[in-house]
Amino acid sequence: MYRPAGLSDEESNSDDDYGFYETPRNKYKISNNYENSRKKIENRLQDAIINGNLKEVEKIVALDLNNDANLKxxxxxxxxxxxCFHAQKxxxxxxxxxxxxxNLHADSMTPVMAACSNNSGSDDIIHDIVSGLIEHDCLLNIGDRYGQTPLMRAVSSGRASVVDLILSKHVNIEMRDRQGWTALFWAVHHNQAKILQILISQGARLTEVDxxxxxxMDIAQSHEYPQIIEILNQHLKADNIDEEFLGTDVSDLTTWQDYYPGIVSDERPKYTSEIRHLLYGMNCERLNSLMMQNNVDLKTFLLLEENDxxxxxxxxxxxxxxxxYGIRSFHLKGWKMNTVAGLHIQRSDNYSLQDCLATxxxxxxxxxxxxxxxxxxxRDYCKIQNQIKFEPPDSxxxxxxxTAANKLLANINCIRREITIMKGFHTKISKNNPKPADLIKEKTTKELAMGYLTDAVVICSLGFLVYHARTYITSFLRK
Incomplete structure (x- = not known):
């Protein structure tokens, strides 16, 4: 394009009121000026926050940030x-x-993380700041780019009251960072004995590895923290899961009845000891003692709902x-035929007494x-059936x-066939064995007792177990 007549290229000034011939500015200079302006604003804002100058902060937010409190x-x-980082309540x-x-974050750092990272402010101020952020629905079960949560940062800063506050909001105490550390690891690493006790009292697991x-314990010993080591030893001894839940060690089980609690008192076995294994697989083993206190049996456990x-x-x-999730996964897991069938798949008529008892x-x-x-x-089928009532016919x-119902019926029929096979097998065994004796006394002569005691106990045990198996199957089929 060419300039109109009477104007030269050298002339820098123009009477053009519309800006058609305005000389373009250097975009790089504009960008630099803008960035420098942002830096100056942030420096002024940071100085005002550090000095606790609320009026200056209000002025900067109103004039420089255009009342946008979320401007990065x-x-x-x-x-x-x-x-939050400078603890200005x-x-x-x-x-x-x-x-x-x-919850607006920068590089995965949130305001509550910044507050929990403060090491200089008073405990009361940090507690009030975190409490205010929680009231405004800040996220607590969240980690930064290193996986560190607000709880971990509060632990590292030694903020016991803040740790108590965060734990009261039902956070996941077992969340891990990138190196596999939970909040408990950070308490040990920073020699925070008081916070360590708080975490343990809230069910933090002591036997996890990074x-x-x-x-x-390895972390505590590497730092040579005697108080921390003493606390861990004390709770590790008190938190012996096997002794707490089972009451006895497996090596103390001397008779076959000990493996099936309740069968001696003519009750259904409750298989309570199996719950601890399921809880361990669900990462909820700290609930062992809670299940024991409430006398929860395996069946009740497998049917737990939210309200329960x-x-x-x-x-x-x-x-x-x-x-x-764990209970649902347990019920949905398939069974292999060999697992259910037992002895009859061996196609043999010669079974040892041990084989019969085990099966x-x-x-x-x-x-x-x-x-x-x-x-x-x-139970789930009934829930879904109630939902279907509101569905259109062509849904x-x-x-x-x-389709799911047909598969369910097929599975139930398979279970019924296996139960029928079990019943026939148990009937065959019961016809060839006497009813169990309530009490077996030793002979007065020790030599005779040693010769016959073992066979008598095994035979009576077998008959006793068959008797209960038949009773259980009969009641199950009647349902």
Whole structure:
């Protein structure tokens, strides 16, 4: 394009009121000036926050940030993050009132993490700041780019009151960072004895290992913290899961009845000792003592729902979620035919007494679990059936449910066939064995007793177990 007549290219000034011929500015200079301006604003804001100058902060937010309390500055931090990090309670309250987002983060760092990282402010101020952020729905079950949560940062800073506050909000105490450390590891690493006691009292697990295979005791011993080591030793001895839950060690079980609690008193076995193994697989083994206190048997455990868990005292939502997911996975797991069938698949008529006892005991436990699974499925089926009532006739959900129902019936029929086989096998054994004796006394002559005692106990035990197996199967089929 060419300039109009009378204007030269050298002329820098123009009377053009519309800006058609304005000389373009250097975009790089504009960008630099803008960045420098942002840096100056952040420096002024940070100085005002450090000095606790609320009026200056209000002025900067109003004039320089255009009342946008969520504007990210040059560093990526917001004004709220700066105020939390420097423990300025009044400025934090002002920014929250202006609509500052407590979950707006910079490089995975949130305001509550910044507050929990402060090492210089008073405990009361940090506690009040974190409490205010929680009231504005800040996230607590979240980690930064290293996996560190607000709880871990509060532990590292030695903020016992803040740790208590965060734990009262039902956070996941077992969350791990990138090196596999939980909050308990950080308490040990920073020699925080008081916080260590708090975490243990809230059920933090003492036997976990990090990505390098180290336990909290290994960390304590490497730092040579005698008080921490003493606390850990004390709780590790008191928290012996096997002794607490079973009451006896496996090596103390001397008779076959000890493996099937309740069978001696003519009751159904409750298989309570199996619960601890399931809890361990669900990362909820700290609930062992709670199940014991409430006398929960295996069937009750496998049918737990949300309301049941709350009544038992399981307050943490993440633990209830783990239990629900774990129980559902247990019921949905398939059974192999060899697992259910037992001795009859061996196609042999010669079975040792040990084989018979083991198979009968397995059948009792399998029937017990199958009964719980059927109740679990029927309960869910009824819930879904109630939902289907509101579906239109041509809904694809109805077709899916019909297909699922047919599969469910097929599985139930398979279970019935296996139960029939079990019943026939138990009947065959019971006809060839006498009813169990209530009491077996030793002979007065020790030599005679040693010769016959073993065979008598095994035969009577076999008959006793068959008797209970038949009773259990008969009641199961009647249902």
């Amino acid at each position: 500055l040059d560093s990526g931090w917001t004004a709220l993050m700066h105020a 009044k400025i934090v309250e002002f920014l929250l009132e202006k609509g500052a987002d407590p 990505m390098s295979g180290r336990t909290v 868990m709350i009544k038992l005292g399981i307050e943490m939502p993440y633990e209830r979620q783990r239990l629900k 009968l005991g397995s059948h009792l436990q399998q029937l017990y679990i199958l009964e719980a699974t059927i109740q679990y499925l029927l 694809p959900i109805i077709n899916k449910m019909q």
